[in-house]
Amino acid sequence: MSSPDLSCNDANILAHLGDEYSAHNDAVVPPVYLSSLFVVPKEELGASKPGKFSYSRAGNPTVDIFEQKVAALERAEEAAAFSSGMAAITSSIFANIKAGEHIVAVDTVYGGMRHLVQEYLSRFNVEVSYVPGDRIEQFEEAIKPNTKIIYLESPSSIVFMLQDLRAVAELAKKKGIITIIDNSWATPLLQKPITMGIDISLHSASKYLGGHSDIVAGVAAGSAAMIDKIRNVRSIYGGTLQPMEAWLAIRGLRTLKLRVKTEGQTAMFIAKKLESHPRVRKVNYPGLASYPQRSLALSQMSGFSSPLSFELDCSESEGMEFVRRIKWFASGPSWGGFESLIYWFGGERRLVRIHTGLEDKETLWKDLKDSLDEIK
Template sequence: MEQEFSVETLLQHLGEQEPFPYGSVTPPIVQASLFAARSLRERTARGGLNEAGYVYTRHSNPTVRLAEQKLAALEGTEDALCFGSGMAAIASAILSFATHGAHVICVQTVYPPTQMLLESWLPRYGVQASFVSGECPEEFEQALLPNTRIIYLESPSSLYFRLQDLCAVSALARERGILTMCDNSWATPLFQNPHALGVDIVLHSASKYLGGHSDLLAGVVAGRKEHIEQVAQTRELLGGILDPFGAWLLLRGLRTLPVRMERAHRSGLQVAEWLAAQPQIAKVNHPGLPSHPQHALARRQMRGFSSLFSFETHPIREEQAYTFAERLRLFRFGCSWGGYESLLLGWTQTPPDAHGKASWLFRIYIGLENPDDLIADLHGAIEALTPS
């Protein structure tokens, strides 16, 4: 079925050729911890699995499996696994391949808890990490050590939305037998398929766009069967599988992913272009804008752009940043993204100067509201950011 239909059609039909019980159009939530076999003899012959191929939900579950089939088809990988959060997926993937004595090269602007895992937590188990900006493939080459086992990518990366050349980096890793992993949460499988560009393992926080409704915590690991089997063993031992209801919410979110992403692409660019034209804004970090230093690469390796980006101010007083935020009526202030609601967060980028002024970085997420309303809201508040 994979080759026959487009992604939008596969999302609705893959794994659903047989009607669900009672003709239900939504899949059942198989809320079971245990799957028993009818015969002890058969169970033993099947290596502990029952007649349907299940044993215990920490190992696998039919509702979770349906989500995994759809995600593998979306990412164009042989298989995929769902986890209880993006961090459970990321940690399990890294732990599956980073053995004692291994070295990992990672991108500096990676999602901060991933950086913390590599920098502060894994050294306890004899795994070391180096960090590079990732903006040119040579940096990875220069950071290589004889014991480098993993190159960890996140493109575009968190906060500054910098890219890595996925083709070039995965080619240099492949030549040396190094595994590549890429967090693809920002672009989603609709706008970027790292595996098709040579990356071995694709990771997602499905708590973002894939779930899409700010009501789910989930993660995904996708890749070749041999790698997925190894990660499945880690998942079973660490117990990080997604629960059946979470998988059902993920399946529901995936149904509307193409329409939500089309909207995210358009609305994100519209607001980014408007912000880039405002005198109060020093810089907008959005890979879809021609002003982004890696715009050409972005167009080469992505088919679209999502609606999370950041903008930087000229030096301002702290009070101005808070006044700007307080004047907004349609944005909420929170750390996740990928749902229906627009969000804003802000930080100083530099220590305050002698006049108490600093440049601020705002991360903005454009939700499903009408972008004209969001621009009007920003218009009503942006005066507060005027340098004085």
């Protein structure tokens, strides 16, 4: 049922792109191709393999449907799916870097990416310069003759800082540098980095795309030539998405629009309430009118999802007690699923991150307020 107009309407892409009823005994839901191998007809021995699939480390029909959907949502030519967000990150980087080269990354980047650079890329003398990323001059100043990648995360997932995607893409293009963005928070529904000139838009699909906290998965989207390069790395490093997880990711995508909308509305409701609570010093949420990068947010995103973070006016132990009293938010470092979560980062800022799930927003706010009111 793939038809050209599906490819530019997100709701239709989410619901139907990749449906081919007649290819699957008229099943309304495509099956899970739990097959490692796709055989060659004996009469074609010696010729190059006619079908699209040969071995599931390189490609699989169920995984292919997930990839097609994400590519269409991102307005990219192609996408490659991975066994985790980290596999998407490592493969996208290894496809574009050689020993002795340099990366510029935002300093609020996801911890796993920081670890990759520090512990592993350093073994190949790949250096990284971190920049706050809120002014284009910071990128200009950090670029060296051997810079090959600018790595962005906008909004970042702890303090929700933004980078100007159009400006960074323009600068990088002039210098022949590849741009990569972790687009997990906004999802391709709220932000389409490829249309703003970014080369690779990647996701931890363990978050919103899967959306049910039942899979670990990743995906990277970009031009056909770029994704071909990344797929070659994936084939050799072996971090390919498995068919069952791809099927669950496709199921997750069917409700992505509904989940992002509801969870984003709840996040906005709670962010505003938190802003006016006397125990809250600061709320970090790009949807708020008070958010310092508000105009940039509106110029490159079409809406706001969850999570958000806030800073408490209390001691470290009072902050932890605040989290312990909370009933509706389980404590854990992930986000993007159906369930509300809270995570204590603490430190001088007494930082707390919450992901607002699909529960009733008034119930969630009452839970937070009751616990905030108890801080002395």
